Amino acid sequence: MHLDEEQIQRVVHRELTLSERATADEHLTHCAECQSRTVAAAKCDVETSELLRYLDAPLPSVSADAIIARAHVRRFTWVQKFAATFFVVSIGGVAWAASGSPIRLFLNSFAERLRGSASAPVNSPGAAPSVVAPVPELSGISYQPGQRVIINFTQFQPRGVALVSISGGTEVVVRAEAGAATFSSSGDTLTINNTTTLAHFEIEVPRSVARLDILVAGTRLYNRTGTRATAPDSALVRDTSTLSLARPDRSSP
């Protein structure tokens, strides 16, 4: 019985076990036909391999170390991406939660602007004075006063507010949103040319000032002489007064 094609191929390719190989060799010793088929199969195998070499190009020079490095880089990159995301989210969270966070102020301001553009104008007549979201840009004035200070707002403001506080400092300080007013001082008088309908003024006056008068369009709103303060149309809370810059309504009871 002759070797079949599978056996001949396995002889050529050395894919036989030792016992199978012994059996095949024994047969090939006596069988010229199988010898011939085996030689032809081996020849075909070699020639095919030779022909396939025509397909070859020079092999690239790559080291196992380079592969290992690449494998580590990929793994590290994944971890790095996760860590970077975690880091950014953490920093963002801390920045948001911190008191006085500029990120929160910015976002609040941005949201306020969006709301303002989407809904009715904030400055609509008749609306109650609203607390404006923190505005990063302020304007104002500060100077060393004498014994007397007169602060004169040039006109009434329907929704203007002045927060007056007596400070332990040495300077008169007035702050407002940028563009709300212009300031000038001459002698004892500080003139605030308030041109808008809405403004929020913060006024600090040193306790050392003997007399302080605050007027709006020539009408006195506030007087402080020594330690005694009078502000008939406004609330007085110790050293702090909140003055409305609106025209007083004398018709109401």
Add this chain to the structure above:
Amino acid sequence: MKSHDAAQSAVFSKRAVTASISLTTRRSSDDQFVELFNEQHPRLVRYIGRLANDFELGADIAQSAFVRLYQRGSVPDAPGAWLVTVAMNLLRNAKSAEQRRHRLLTVERAERVHADSAPSPDAAVQSEEAKQRVRRVIRELPEREQRMLLLRAEGYSYREIALALDVHEASVGTLIARAQREFRQRYEEGSHAP
């Protein structure tokens, strides 16, 4: 002790059939990987390069296959067959991707490099003709015979071929013989064609 060493080395032989061995045992994992790389990398590049008719792509894919093997953390039962299977999947993906079209542009450059080593103009012409014919015949063969032929030419064992191509190991020799006959017959027909 001797038998243990023999078993260890058998894992990385071409006939390795043993169970997976953790890369962390005994020798350092990187040493085992380097040994496997040195044994398997050249023939994997040649196999994929011949199959794709693009040795640059073959090199890229072989590298990616080895990266995956390293990241796998352990050596598979038959590492040669495992690498071939992974590389063929990567090749399939690459072929379907747009980048494949781009990479084909580099084939001619690789061919020129190869042709530059020809000793004489006549030999270069003959070599170029033979190369084109071999390439055409390989391309025209059925996919399984194509792969069978190329895997055998790289010395992959019958077991590795059976695993990689999902055929019965007992019939691998017959399939190889059939593929070789088919290839030789088509090649000879091409050489006699006008």
